[in-house]
Amino acid sequence: MWKQAQSLFAEDDEESQDNLLEETGDLCNLSQTQRLYAFGVCSLAGIVCMFLSMIVLAIPIKFALLFTFGNVLAVGSTTFLMGAKRQLQMMFDPVRIYATSIYIGFVVLALICGLLIHSKLLTIIAVLCEICALIWYSLSYIPFARGIVSKVTIRLFDTEI
Template sequence: MWKLTQFISGGDEEKQQDNLLDEPEGLCQLSPTQRICGFAACLLAGLVCMFLSMIVFVKPIKFALLFTFGNILAVGSTAFVIGPAQQMRMMLDPVRIFATSIYVGFVVVALICALLIHSKILTIIAIICEICAFIWYSLSYIPFARRMVSEVTVRLFDTEI
């Protein structure tokens, strides 16, 4: 537990001083308990929004708003554990930059279809693409997961992702 606390809090005092000067997240330090509680609350709120979106599935615009908001909350919940700057660095890592950009792009497209265009068909298509992009983005955090999915897809459907 001590190592987890040290990892989450950033290590020793000297490292925290450097963090305070170098990164904006050093200005607002949370205790490990506060980080875990923030993570859990944000993740739970995201999952509740995604669950509630299934209730209003017959109204695609409300579904898209609730689902996308819940999706963003769930992805953003990890910023409480590792910090927002580290979260952004991991999202913009060369290994997952394309998955991140496609996911964020479909989040924006889904919101545009729901809020500005008000097209139910386009909103449903955008949400389906957002779900696929989210799955692909999530797989980028699991070692060799995307390669495994690609190989299974090739064997099952004789195509490659």
């Protein structure tokens, strides 16, 4: 089974690794090294925001804003590597369009609950759903990961995700 998966993804992975940074040449004037640095800085800033949000956990609205901003920075950092067009194509690929839509929906919902509604309970619920949606979205990039998680939940909880 592993050999079949490797053969399915081998050609595509080699091409995408070779062309990952070259395809963004028309996107901006940043060099490959500058794009790698921008990716690292943006990812690090996102992670820092998510960790800082834990400090203000007692204030759910600030927590939701920092955590969501960190999420968006971390997910958006890959745009520096592959370009906005390719990032959007991958996000809205038929394999992960539902996971992407649900994730974006909960990001927006968390911001609405925090900024407009000012409800601590709704904000916490929205952030928890955002975390679950981000995990499911992230699993869509790992071959067979969502299928394995579904099988495990069927065995453990007698329900499918």
